Amino acid sequence: MEKTNWRQDEKEIYPLKKTPSITTLPKQNFITITGQGDPNGPEFASKISALYPIAYAIRMAPKKGIEFPGAFEYTVYPLEGFWTLAEGHREGPLDKDYLQYKIMIKQPSFVDRSVFDRAIELAHDKVAPELLSQVKFERFDEGLVGMIMHVGSFDDEPASFAQLADFLATSGYQRTSKEHKEIYISDFRRVPEEKRKTILRVSIEKIK
Numbered sequence: 001m002e003k004t005n006w007r008q009d010e011k012e013i014y015p016l017k018k019t020p021s022i023t024t025l026p027k028q029n030f031i032t033i034t035g036q037g038d039p040n041g042p043e044f045a046s047k048i049s050a051l052y053p054i055a056y057a058i059r060m061a062p063k064k065g066i067e068f069p070g071a072f073e074y075t076v077y078p079l080e081g082f083w084t085l086a087e088g089h090r091e092g093p094l095d096k097d098y099l100q101y102k103i104m105i106k107q108p109s110f111v112d113r114s115v116f117d118r119a120i121e122l123a124h125d126k127v128a129p130e131l132l133s134q135v136k137f138e139r140f141d142e143g144l145v146g147m148i149m150h151v152g153s154f155d156d157e158p159a160s161f162a163q164l165a166d167f168l169a170t171s172g173y174q175r176t177s178k179e180h181k182e183i184y185i186s187d188f189r190r191v192p193e194e195k196r197k198t199i200l201r202v203s204i205e206k207i208k
Contacts, residue, residue: 003073004108014078014183014199020148020167022204027141029111030104031055031119033134036086038096039154045189047103048079050131055105057122058115066118070110077106084179104138113137142181146173147201149185153193160200173204 006014012023031054033047059076061068081103084090089098107116116137124132146168150160161180168174183199191197 003075005075006077007075014185015147016149016185018149018151020146020164022144022146022168022171022173024144025142027139029107029137029139030080031107031116032102032104032136032138033131034100034102036098036100039099039101040096044101046128046131047134050127050135051079051103051105053123053126054116054119054135055107057119058107058111061122064122068110068115068118072108072110074108079184080104080106081182082179083182090178142201142203144204145201146175146204147199150198150200152196154196154198157198157200164200164202168204172207174207176203176205179203
């Protein structure tokens with residue numbers, strides 16, 4: 001059986017070049033968990049740790065003799081996250097304590113709620129109960145988006161967002177929300193700050 005790999009097979013969804021791009025995304029399924037606060041703190045790290053055991057429980061199920069209908073081999077998708085600021089804290093200097101996030105890992109097409117529920121059971125001993133109860137299975141339709149690859153520290157993202165904004169304006173588009181998505185191509189827990197690769201994605205519309 002041929003193994004699918006998001007890096008090769010989904011280049012429009014996960015563009016790995018530095019050139020900004022525009023695309024319309026299909027509906028996609030994710031396992032998710034939400035929170036608020038400084039992403040450098042322990043709570044954010046614990047929430048990430050709740051997602052991976054579930055994602056790998058699905059990926060590794062065949063090795064345990066569990067065959068999900070329509071399942072195929074695939075590379076586990078990267079961590080992603082929607083980011084915004086709490087109401088009343090969206091103007092002025094950034095206060096990371098008020099950052100709100102929904103972090104997630106995309107799931108292949110065969111994963112539905114029944115597969116997710118089975119994965120929760122399989123990951124039961126690897127995730128704290130209070131975190132496991134917060135993980136959800138959700139479907140998103142992000143629609144028309146603009147994206148750019150950012151290389152470096154998260155604190156330096158404004159320069160990449162400015163480059164993306166210029167590209168969108170020149171192309172006749174504008175953002176529809178201050179919320180944005182980050183896709184962590186590099187594992188920021190292991191890769192040095194200056195080498196981190198992160199896709200920045202925003203929802204857009206044609207300028208009328």
